[in-house]
Amino acid sequence: MQVFNTLTREKENFQPYDPNIVTMYVCGVTVYGPVHLGHARTAIAYDMIRGVLEVFKGYKVIHVQNITDVGHIVGDVDTGEDKIQRKANLEQKHPMAIVDEYIQNMWSGYDALKIARPTIAPRATGHIIEIIDAIKELIAKGFAYEVEGDVYFDVLTRESYGILSGNAVDMLAAGARIEVNGRKRNPGDFALWKKAEPNHIMQWSSPWGKGYPGWHIECSVMSLKYLGKIDIHGGAVELCFPHHENEIAQSEALVGERVVQYWLHSGVLQINGQKMAKSLGNYITIEEALKKHSAESLRFFILSNHYSAMVNMSDDSLASAKAALKRINNYLFNLHSRTGKVFNQLLHIRLHEWISCFEAELENDFDTPNAIAHLFNFLRDTNHEIIRGNYNEVNFREIWEYFSKINQVFKCFDMRQDLNVQADKGVQASSIEALVLKRAELRKNKSWAEADAVKNELSQMGVTLFDNRDGSTTYKLACTD
Incomplete structure (x- = not known):
């Protein structure tokens, strides 16, 4: 089995650390709005990957998918408004009320699309103590520094920085993707801990004062805690930089060696040629999509494209x-x-x-x-x-x-053994067979009008008849979406 490793930009033979177990960490959503089809595109891709590993390859997969409920700044930068805090201010709610609402929305949407829940789904706010300990360790090892309550990772301490995305330190000019900040040693340094303003509700005590964690350190801490060495680290392609690049720098600085074997990245979902995203306001929620399309057809549409490909929805x-x-x-x-x-x-x-x-x-x-x-x-x-x-x-x-085996992964075929193929109309194979035989008898007796009436009844049930030259009749059912 081969997988394309973003880290090496090559297909590589897949050999997990443990011959029987695959550890997989996938970056989850920031819960400040409803889950949409862009999220579904990513989640279904990794649901498929997990399914192939379990059903076709026989591995036990330990799947960790985090929930970001603090620290993700608008614009994916180091300063500004926390996405959840901003949503809470707009709706005049507590940030944790926003988080709880959209976590429920996420699981509801994923369940409706038959996406298997991860083995573990840790929340960043549940790991503040471990995050603080990790930052203290990075400072002690010389990889990070504190400035007036903020703590930054020093990218120049990692010669390999840029190995995943190709964005080497000397390419990161001030103001490129990151804001100009004179307090940083280098423009590419990124926040591990942010000093909280007095009106920022989500804040915790730390050795550097009241504050909250940066987005990147959260995933390093949670992935190391629950998996240690990771076979597959996945996420959407837009996370390659800065998020995953920064994860590599932090995790390897903490552990002292390579942590992730294979980096996989799923392609984005586009609508009208533009990436679907909450930040762009052009998204279709899973709930809205399921009013027009079945979960099965949405899954089949997504899986008809390679997991790493850009998908344009129309x-x-x-x-x-x-x-x-x-x-x-x-x-x-x-x-x-x-x-x-x-x-x-x-x-x-x-x-x-x-x-x-x-x-x-x-x-x-x-x-x-x-x-x-x-x-x-x-x-x-x-x-x-x-x-x-x-x-x-x-x-x-x-x-x-064999179709049943495939369907354990694809989850979109109609495999009901009792053949209630059109549940909304209650169509059963026995009913169809009885009507086909009735029509045959009517045709035999030259009762053409009555035979045509039976044919129309079958047509309304979604059944197409084929009258063969030998006098027999065969049929097929046009299953509804």
Whole structure:
């Protein structure tokens, strides 16, 4: 199995520290507003990665995803308003009331999209003591310094600074991404601890006075506490710099060696060619999206793109994903409703050829779009056999079980064994079969008007009939979104 490591800019063989366990830390959201589809794009990507590791590779995954509830400054800089404090001021609420509201909103949205909850979801405010201890250690080791209640990390103490993003110290001119601050030794130095103004509600006592932690140190402390050495550190690509670059500097300064093996970065979701973000005000919340689209179609749309790719959302791209998902669900419905009695050796061979190709793509840096392409090749090559019922229970079971395995990761196929394929209309396979037989009898008796009425009834249920030359009738169900 290979993964693309942002640190080395190469695909590398994946070998976790423990042969049976994968440790994975993913940077979570700053909870000052509702979760949106941009967050979902990232969360579904790492949900898929975790699923592939667990379901297809057999690892136990310890997944830590933090919750940032203090210290994230507007503009991702060192001075200014805390995003949560600012939201609290606007709504005239306590910051922790804002945090609690949007944490609930986050879990509700993620649950609706079938995103598995992390093994541990630590909050930054629950680790202030550990953060202060880590900053004290960085000062003692000569990596950080205090200025009038603020504490900064000295980037010149790390020769490797810039290894992840390519932003070396000599490239960080004053005012580039970071504000000019004459109290810093170097323009690229970043805040570990910020002195709190008297009106700043979120503040804690420290050796440097009342204050609150910087955004970057929070993730270093929580990841080291819960995982120690990390196999996969993930997050959205925009976190590569400064957040992840600064994490590397802090964590390695604390530990004295490399901490993370593989850095993975998911691509952003765009709407109308612009990144979807709360700060830009162009976001669509998960709740709003689910009023128009099913969780399954949203997941399939996102997974139809490589986890690291930029994804542009449009009506056309969503419609295409829905149509593709319907093709898969039609196939599964027909598979379950037509089992014959003769073992189909060709179907068996095609299945195992597909399995080999499908899993090879997943092992190639989690390449879901190419894996899905192989899935549709399999559907194309075998659909005629399925429609004709040229297979037996053994064929059915091995195909069904493999789709079930995929669905543990993709979580978007209709795999209901009782074939209530259109739950909103209560359509069942037995009902469809009865109506198809009734129509056949009416046609046999040349009761054409009554037969057409039955055909219309089936059409309203989403069933398409095919009258064959030999006098038989086959059908398929156009599953709704």
